[in-house]
Amino acid sequence: MLHAQHVTPLPENRSRPSPLGPPPTPFLLFPLHMEQASRLLPRPTPPSLPETTPPGLLFLLPPPLTPLPSPAGYDSDSDLVNLKITLLGDCHIGKTTFLIKYVGSEQEKRSLQMEGLNLMDKTQSVQGARISFRIWDVAGDKRSLDQIPIACKDAVAILIMFDLTSRCTLNSVVGWYSEARKWNQSAIPILIGTKFDDFVRLPPDVQRTIITQARAYARAMKATLFFSSATHNINVNKIFKFIMAKLFNLPWTVERNLTVGEPIIDF
Numbered sequence: 001m002l003h004a005q006h007v008t009p010l011p012e013n014r015s016r017p018s019p020l021g022p023p024p025t026p027f028l029l030f031p032l033h034m035e036q037a038s039r040l041l042p043r044p045t046p047p048s049l050p051e052t053t054p055p056g057l058l059f060l061l062p063p064p065l066t067p068l069p070s071p072a073g074y075d076s077d078s079d080l081v082n083l084k085i086t087l088l089g090d091c092h093i094g095k096t097t098f099l100i101k102y103v104g105s106e107q108e109k110r111s112l113q114m115e116g117l118n119l120m121d122k123t124q125s126v127q128g129a130r131i132s133f134r135i136w137d138v139a140g141d142k143r144s145l146d147q148i149p150i151a152c153k154d155a156v157a158i159l160i161m162f163d164l165t166s167r168c169t170l171n172s173v174v175g176w177y178s179e180a181r182k183w184n185q186s187a188i189p190i191l192i193g194t195k196f197d198d199f200v201r202l203p204p205d206v207q208r209t210i211i212t213q214a215r216a217y218a219r220a221m222k223a224t225l226f227f228s229s230a231t232h233n234i235n236v237n238k239i240f241k242f243i244m245a246k247l248f249n250l251p252w253t254v255e256r257n258l259t260v261g262e263p264i265i266d267f
């Protein structure tokens with residue numbers, strides 16, 4: 001477990017221009033097509049498109065183009081746009097289970113395993129572009145802390161995870177977040193509470209306490225908060241859909257859900 005460091009809480013009123021919130025970096029304002037997807041890496045002056053592109057406008061955009069050669073995060077030898085996503089959090093909170101639920105057991109067999117690291121790919125077609133997520137799952141034990149820099153560098157989203165039934169794993173998220181930000185200041189931050197299926201069996205007042213703390217941390221991290229269950233397939237695909245929508249400014253939104261007893265989504 002990492003030591004918690006200070007994160008300055010944000011003011012309560014966080015009005016945001018779109019239901020997805022503001023883009024985390026200046027280079028994520030693009031509607032999806034290949035040429036623009038290839039520009040996901042930071043560039044000095046992104047095109048000044050409106051933050052929310054009307055759905056109809058997507059059809060007026062030029063067809064996918066041959067990708068531009070570009071550095072990390074992008075595979076210039078194919079038409080694939082490779083995007084890196086990182087999972088962080090304490091031991092046994094369900095990171096690997098969550099990832100396997102998302103990529104599927106076939107992909108899991110092709111995973112790349114290294115000391116404290118587990119890499120899995122999932123490719124999706126989105127509006128004519130092929131997007132491949134390479135997901136870096138860092139083991140939560142102390143020996144794997146050395147993997148954090150390489151795992152976080154160039155990631156477009158960092159998923160900080162905790163076990164909803166284990167308060168100490170929630171306390172750790174601030175430390176994981178601070179550590180991740182040392183190596184990556186622009187990735188979309190997402191806070192995920194795992195094992196929602198077990199969590200809903202806890203007394204409601206315990207649930208409320210955890211919800212309140214998790215929401216406060218999410219606010220401080222400027223992260224979107226999801227409660228999920230890999231075993232019951234709750235909010236697993238939705239989280240990646242959210243990342244995709246946020247990266248490419250797709251006309252898709254998540255709905256806030258603050259009802260105790262339901263999987264919380266807050267932003």
Ligand SMILES: Nc1nc2c(ncn2[C@@H]2O[C@H](COP(=O)(O)OP(=O)(O)OP(=O)(O)O)[C@@H](O)[C@H]2O)c(=O)[nH]1
Nearest residue numbers: 090091092093094095096097139140195229230231
């Ligand atoms: N009830 C419940 N148990 C889960 C869920 N997800 C994972 N688990 C269990 O939690 C335990 C730990 O899961 P892992 O996926 O190995 O956890 P991890 O975070 O990858 O752990 P490290 O690799 O050691 O950091 C396993 O026994 C899983 O079966 C879930 O959604 N609900």
Ligand SMILES: [Mg+2]
Nearest residue numbers: 095096097139
């Ligand atoms: Mg694991």
